[in-house]
Amino acid sequence: MAITGIEIFKLLPKTNCGECGVPTCLAFAMSLAAGKTELAKCPYLSPEAKNKLEEASTPPIRPVVIGKGEYAKKIGGDTVMFRHEKRFENAPAIALLISDDMEESDIDGRIERFNTLVYERVGQTLHGEMVAVKCQSGNANKYKALINKVVQKCKASIMLTSNNADMLEAGLSVCTAARPLIHALTKENFDRIASLVKEHSCPVVVKDDSIDAIIELTGRLEQSGIKDIVIDTGAIDMQKALENQVAIRRAAINQKMRSLGYPTLVMANEMSGDLMKEALIAATFVAKYTGIIVLSDFSGETLFPLLVLRMNLFSDPQRPLATAENIYEIGSPDENSPVLLTCNFSLTYFIISGEIESSRVPSFLLVKDTEGLSVMTAWAAGKFGADIIASFVKKCGIADRIKHRKLIIPGYIAIESGMLEDELPDWEIMVGPREGAHIPAYLKTWN
Structure with a gap:
């Protein structure tokens, strides 16, 4: 929290109702300051106090939820540069790319691999969480048919990706209920995509190869009331992409730049044509701050070690993994x-x-x-x-x-x-x- 327990207490209703799970408002304030409870547990908080506390309690990297229900994936929420300072909060989503210009057999194979490559490790279930559905054909009906197929057959959150706003609108028409991530909003399509985001209440990816331009775009979205944002710098060179990830994290955490305080996305699938090298690139971005990593395909020999690495990095270093007595x-x-x-x-x-x-x-x-x-x-x-x-x-x-x-x-x-x-x-x-x-x-x- 950015404010102390006493400062939080001053904004609480002071009813000591106990409905939040603790006996007094002061105890609730202290728990909230320590990050042990949630603001939503106070049923009598005024709208003004709620807005102020929500703003103060938002982590430097804003958490974003993609999808709904059991397939919802939460990313972001980080408060530190380095794991040993506290912990990394929400593990990045591993996404599988499926494009509407692929052969049906290839699409079916990818869906099968997504659903079957699931592993058990020290009591945890490890798997990919997201499917990036790309419109490459320019055919709205073909794109919608693929989205329907993925929604019905994959246990996943969905990302819609296209350079064409018309295709994204067509895709949203068949999967709004799944609350997909829209990829991507740019300077050229800002008004159109921002309107779609508001209409469908979906998270959106802001994309530009300039960090200054991203700051401008996220600022405009914030002013319009859109806060569920993911950043994509569009870099397909590994060195440049890594520099961008570090620069964005430093700006958000060390310099408190709210306009860059959002989870990021990396298209590892565009950085190499070799699956093994792609896995190594993805591993780099698991460690270095990325919220979503898109892979060109899933295979057991590359996915499993990537998932284990992710599990290890996103475990709490102050709390050993333990089994119940x-x-x-x-x-x-x-x-x-x-x-x-x-x-x-x-x-x-x-x-x-x-x-x-x-x-x-x-x-x-x-x-x-x-x-x-x-x-x-x-x-x-x-x-x-x-x-x-x-x-x-x-x-x-x-x-x-x-x-x-x-x-x-x-x-x-x-x-x-x-x-x-x-x-x-x-x-x-x-x-x-x-x-x-x-x-x-x-x-x-x-x-």
Whole structure:
């Protein structure tokens, strides 16, 4: 927030109604200042106060939502230049290009790849979120037919892209309900596209190769009440595009230039004819501030590493990925199945659970809350010692679900086995493998 909790409190109705989820208006103001709640939760805020607080609370890079419902994609919202200062807020949308001059078989293949290239990584589902539907033919009916097909078959937000305002208007006539992103508004078509944006309440891309011209265009849109804006500098040279991304982010965050405080778009598909090189270019712009990255096609060998990179960069560096403390059943275990123990660092959990699953030995996996730390780190920090583990085993309820009393602990904390036997006298403590890859062979000999 740009203003303090006390300054926010002065603008609140001071009813202390509690309908916002906290007991007093002062508590709500402090939560709002800390970014822990939303302004919309106050039902009695005056319009004047609401406008003032919304303006003050808008991040340097304004958040923009493209699409509606389950396919809505939020971009922007950033407040820092570098991830370690706080975090990057909303991961960029990865968009697949589909053009109306492509063969039907090519279009169908792209749609199939968009829908099927979905991955699971540390409990998160990774996939592309957007389809950029391009009008290359100049035929309105053909363009509308393609948009209809994409809307019906793709689980995605939509971007309409054309140099022809008539084609964009035709496209909007069949997908307004999807709240597509309009690409693009320029100096030449400003009045026409701005009118369409207002009529259909859609976000719009402002495009020009001059940052000064972009400042002028966004300023004109702001004056007309249009705020859901994305910036495209049109650069197809990687060095120039990168310079533009950095310059725009610096101007918005360091110099507080509201007219450049919008998420950006990069057409990586226009920067290289080679899919592997295109993926490397896209990876650069995942790290350097882009809100939407358009790819010429999707393939597993390039999309998956790009999605994993994006997930890693847009995780909170101050909060380790963690799995909830619980008893996890893998492969329908029964009362005679083995019981394994691990920490709740998400990467560790998904590696261990995957290895147990591949062993085909139904098992119980006890996940102890170690505040997202790995086994050795948690043990060294005193969060995964014998007394803590014993307390967890006693209270988690696993004893009620099995007949035996055998607990398999990670090999890296074998030193705790003796003390665990003292803490859990009715249990046999078994030291498991040090590496997850050895778990399948270990479980096959367990009895």
